[in-house]
Amino acid sequence: EVQLVESGGGLVKPGGSLRLSCAASGFTFSSYSMNWVRQAPGKGLEWVSSISSSSSYIYYADSVKGRFTISRDNAKNSLYLQMNSLRAEDTAVYYCARGGRDSPFDYWGQGTLVTVSS
Amino acid sequence: EIVLTQSPATLSLSPGERATLSCGASQSVSSSYLAWYQQKPGLAPRLLIYDASSRATGIPDRFSGSGSGTDFTLTISRLEPEDFAVYYCQQYGSSPPLTFGGGTKVEIK
Numbered sequence: 001e002v003q004l005v006e007s008g009g010g011l012v013k014p015g016g017s018l019r020l021s022c023a024a025s026g027f028t029f030s031s032y033s034m035n036w037v038r039q040a041p042g043k044g045l046e047w048v049s050s051i052s053s054s055s056s057y058i059y060y061a062d063s064v065k066g067r068f069t070i071s072r073d074n075a076k077n078s079l080y081l082q083m084n085s086l087r088a089e090d091t092a093v094y095y096c097a098r099g100g101r102d103s104p105f106d107y108w109g110q111g112t113l114v115t116v117s118s
Numbered sequence: 119e120i121v122l123t124q125s126p127a128t129l130s131l132s133p134g135e136r137a138t139l140s141c142g143a144s145q146s147v148s149s150s151y152l153a154w155y156q157q158k159p160g161l162a163p164r165l166l167i168y169d170a171s172s173r174a175t176g177i178p179d180r181f182s183g184s185g186s187g188t189d190f191t192l193t194i195s196r197l198e199p200e201d202f203a204v205y206y207c208q209q210y211g212s213s214p215p216l217t218f219g220g221g222t223k224v225e226i227k
Binding site for chain 2: 037
């Protein structure tokens with residue numbers, strides 16, 4: 001069974017940092033592109049970042065470029081999102097999802113809530 | 119960047135009725151790489167349709183997708199109580215950003 005489990009969310013002050021993790025199981029993690037998608041309270045889905053299976057290709061939404069860094073450790077079946085210089089508008093539930101360019105997001109984690117507030 | 123516009127924003131229907139949801143793209147979606155997701159409150163999105171018209175694993179056949187180029191449609195032939203939710207389209211065929219539409223809420227009339 002494919003499982004994606006996010007962790008690392010919480011309350012952080014504006015300007016602070018947070019690192020999200022996504023633990024994958026039930027599939028060959030190293031064969032798939034992975035993504036972070038976020039959803040602000042009461043709002044729609046926003047794609048944040050994608051990373052290819054071997055980390056050769058990395059993409060970011062303009063809203064997070066230069067502040068967020070996506071990475072993965074295929075030996076640990078894990079995906080990460082390092083978030084720096086956090087702003088109030090980064091407050092959202094962050095989901096990791098399997099898929100990417102040319103493939104739909106077929107599995108999603110349960111999400112982890114990030115709240116940026118003083 | 120491809121912008122996806124979903125309409126209507128809200129669809130008020132009764133169980134058993136047919137639902138037709140639209141997704142328009144600002145430019146042609148490459149290879150019909152268009153997906154539809156269902157999201158219920160407090161839960162993660164679930165993939166329903168990919169490649170514009172292929173049903174994902176385990177999705178009932180009352181859900182169908184159609185379209186190509188810039189115009190896509192999700193149809194739910196007969197609404198079941200569990201189908202009342204928010205639906206999003208997404209394109210994954212062009213270089214990122216892999217954009218989502220703004221969503222259509224299907225609510226009970």
